[in-house]
Every structure is written in C-alpha cells, then in structure tokens.
Amino acid sequence: MKAGDWHQFARHTGPEPPAVYTVSELRAMPTRRLEAYIEERNAWLQYVQLPWAAGLRAQKRIDRIIKDNALRAPGAKNVVAVTAKHTAGKSTQVRAWANRFYRETLGPAFDDPTPPTWRPRPGVHAQDVPVCWIDLGSGKIRLFTTQVLSFFGYPTNGLIPDLVARFSDVVENHRLKLLVVDDINMLQLGNRDARQVLDHLKHINTVLGQHGGSLVLVGRREANSLVYTDPQLAGRLHVIQLETFRSEPEHRAEWQEFLHGAEQVLLPYLPAAEPGLLPRSLAPDIWRRTQGFMGDTVDLLRQVMHMAAEDGSWTIRKSHVAAAFLSERAKTEESMLPVLVRAKRAEAQRQVGAAR
Ligand SMILES: Nc1ncnc2c1ncn2[C@@H]1O[C@H](COP(=O)(O)OP(=O)(O)O)[C@@H](O)[C@H]1O
Numbered sequence: 001m002k003a004g005d006w007h008q009f010a011r012h013t014g015p016e017p018p019a020v021y022t023v024s025e026l027r028a029m030p031t032r033r034l035e036a037y038i039e040e041r042n043a044w045l046q047y048v049q050l051p052w053a054a055g056l057r058a059q060k061r062i063d064r065i066i067k068d069n070a071l072r073a074p075g076a077k078n079v080v081a082v083t084a085k086h087t088a089g090k091s092t093q094v095r096a097w098a099n100r101f102y103r104e105t106l107g108p109a110f111d112d113p114t115p116p117t118w119r120p121r122p123g124v125h126a127q128d129v130p131v132c133w134i135d136l137g138s139g140k141i142r143l144f145t146t147q148v149l150s151f152f153g154y155p156t157n158g159l160i161p162d163l164v165a166r167f168s169d170v171v172e173n174h175r176l177k178l179l180v181v182d183d184i185n186m187l188q189l190g191n192r193d194a195r196q197v198l199d200h201l202k203h204i205n206t207v208l209g210q211h212g213g214s215l216v217l218v219g220r221r222e223a224n225s226l227v228y229t230d231p232q233l234a235g236r237l238h239v240i241q242l243e244t245f246r247s248e249p250e251h252r253a254e255w256q257e258f259l260h261g262a263e264q265v266l267l268p269y270l271p272a273a274e275p276g277l278l279p280r281s282l283a284p285d286i287w288r289r290t291q292g293f294m295g296d297t298v299d300l301l302r303q304v305m306h307m308a309a310e311d312g313s314w315t316i317r318k319s320h321v322a323a324a325f326l327s328e329r330a331k332t333e334e335s336m337l338p339v340l341v342r343a344k345r346a347e348a349q350r351q352v353g354a355a356r
C-alpha cells in the first residue's frame with residue numbers, strides 16, 4: 001500500500017444502504033427491478049460493518065494508550081499489541097480505529113480527495129500522512145524496510161542498515177504519528193531475519209516516540225511469537241486480547257448481544273422476519289456453524305441474507321443457515337462438535353462420580 005491509497009481507503013465509506021420495502025412491495029416488483037434490487041442489496045451486504053461491543057472496547061483502549069503516549073515526554077513509548085485467533089476480527093477493529101485516528105489527526109484535510117501535503121523545509125513538499133499501515137508479508141528484514149519506505153514513495157535500493165536509518169527522515173518529513181504492523185505472528189523465534197525485524201521495530205518505536213508517535217502491532221499470539229516473548233519489548237507492551245464468541249452458558253449473553261446488534265442492521269432488509277430471529281431463534285444454529293468466529297459469522301450472515309432474498313422468503317430459515325458455505329476451519333470444527341460434546345459430558349459424569 002502507498003500513502004495515497006491509505007488516504008483513499010480511509011475516506012471510502014462503501015455503498016449507501018439500499019431502500020427498504022415491504023414483502024408485498026417486493027412481491028409486486030417486476031422481475032428485472034427485483035433482480036437489480038437484490039444485487040444492490042448484496043453489494044451493500046458485502047461492505048456492511050456489524051457492531052461488536054468487545055471490539056469497540058478494544059478500540060477505546062488503543063485510543064487511550066496512543067493518546068497518552070502523545071502527551072508524554074519524548075522517548076520510546078508504550079506499544080500496543082492486539083491479538084486474537086485468525087479471522088476473529090482483529091485487523092478490522094484496528095483498521096476502524098486507525099481510520100478514526102487518521103481522520104482526527106488530519107482534521108479538515110481529511111475531506112479533500114487528494115492526499116494532504118505540507119512543507120517540512122522551504123522548497124520541499126512532502127505528503128502529510130500521519131498513519132502508515134504495513135501488512136507483514138514475511139519475516140524478512142529487507143521486505144519490511146522496503147514496505148515502510150515505499151509506502152512514502154522513497155527509493156528502496158541500498159544496504160539494509162542505510163534503509164533502516166532512513167526511517168527517521170520518514171517520521172520527520174511526513175509527520176508520522178502511528179505505524180501499524182499487521183500479521184506480526186510472522187515473526188517467530190529462532191529466525192534471524194525475524195530478530196532483525198523486531199530490533200528494527202524497537203528502533204522505530206524509539207524514533208516515533210521522540211516525535212510523540214506510537215507503534216501498534218496486530219497478530220495472533222503463538223507459542224513461538226517473537227513479539228510476545230522479547231523481554232525488552234515486554235516492559236512496554238500492552239496486549240489487548242480479543243476473543244471469539246463462546247457457547248458456554250455464561251458467555252451466551254455476549255453472543256446474543258452481538259446477534260441483536262447485527263439484527264438491528266439487517267432486519268429492515270428481511271421484511272418477513274420477526275424481531276429476535278437472530279439472537280433468539282437462530283443463535284445456537286449460527287454458533288454451531290461458525291463457532292463464534294467473526295469472519296465466518298459475517299460470511300454466513302451475508303450468505304443467508306442473500307438466500308432469503310433469492311428464494312423470496314425474505315426471512316432467514318434454519319435451512320439457509322445449514323446451507324451456507326464456510327471456511328475449512330469452521331467445517332472441520334463443526335464436524336468435531338459432537339465428539340467434543342460427548343467428551344465434555346463424559347468428563348462431567350466422571351466428576352460427579354468422583355465427588356460421590
Ligand atoms: N465487525 C465486523 N463487521 C463486518 N465484518 C467484519 C467485522 N469484523 C470482521 N469482519 C470480517 O471478517 C473477516 C475476518 O476479519 P479480520 O479482521 O480480517 O480478522 P483477523 O484480522 O482477526 O484475522 C474479514 O473478512 C472482515 O471483513
């Protein structure tokens with residue numbers, strides 16, 4: 001990604017919500033118009049964001065840490081690491097927060113479609129892009145360094161130490177306040193290149209910190225994660241853990257609350273559905289199919305919303321939920337659920353037996 005793209009993406013809001021119709025209006029619609037409407041509705045569904053209370057709480061925590069960092073004396077700052085299982089929805093939350101941070105930092109310049117510029121020195125024009133987002137494609141130091149430099153349009157040839165040293169210019173020339181590095185699970189123990197990337201990240205944190213800026217890391221915490229096991233970083237690291245939704249009785253309210261929020265967004269487009277469809281009637285079925293992973297849940301909801309329109313039922317049925325195509329992970333875990341349930345039951349009985 002380049003700084004200019006970041007500016008465009010941050011400003012992009014997605015398709016407008018389509019019109020809302022009653023069942024009789026939809027059934028009376030000429031075929032061609034109905035087909036166009038279903039397409040428009042589907043395009044909106046692919047973009048729609050669903051509210052997630054735990055995700056919003058995580059965003060608030062990131063915001064506090066980064067804003068406090070900016071208020072502190074120059075020097076290396078606290079580093080945020082957001083972790084969760086794959087497809088639990090962490091990048092989406094950090095992206096939403098980083099977009100807001102970008103908008104707030106730019107102020108009115110955010111509304112201009114051309115990326116803002118300023119003059120760091122007389123006669124020099126530079127892009128004024130306070131946020132840089134890097135998807136760590138690998139744990140390779142050259143790739144990481146060149147990703148940061150090419151984001152800002154700098155040449156990327158030369159020796160690695162020279163490339164690393166150019167980071168200070170980037171911060172000063174572009175008033176960089178936030179570097180987000182996603183997929184840091186790529187950095188694993190025992191890998192020399194990954195070690196160099198981590199050292200570079202620590203250097204970046206110091207340079208950024210001298211200008212009031214911060215580093216945010218995103219990625220699953222694994223046993224061999226370098227970021228989560230480095231003692232020097234540990235002293236500054238604030239880990240924000242996001243969870244998938246769980247099915248145990250004490251966690252059900254959270255799942256239902258999420259589905260209730262999703263329903264507020266989706267129900268106007270299901271005119272034959274009764275309120276409570278998602279959080280009450282379908283909650284267990286949806287959990288069984290997705291195991292409470294945000295990625296699969298959103299995927300399923302988009303599919304069943306489309307099926308409900310295509311077959312003219314305009315409500316979601318259990319058969320729709322059963323027919324959704326999901327990730328390999330979800331399929332595998334769903335097929336293992338009966339085994340897990342039996343094992344849990346046996347364990348409970350064993351405990352009762354032991355207590356007697
Ligand atoms: N709140 C949300 N609303 C709608 N879609 C979401 C939401 N959170 C995640 N998604 C979608 O779920 C998928 C997985 O989310 P992502 O943030 O990429 O997960 P992670 O970074 O944890 O692997 C993506 O396709 C994303 O667009």
Ligand SMILES: [Mg+2]
Pocket residue numbers: 090091092182183
């Ligand atoms: Mg991600």
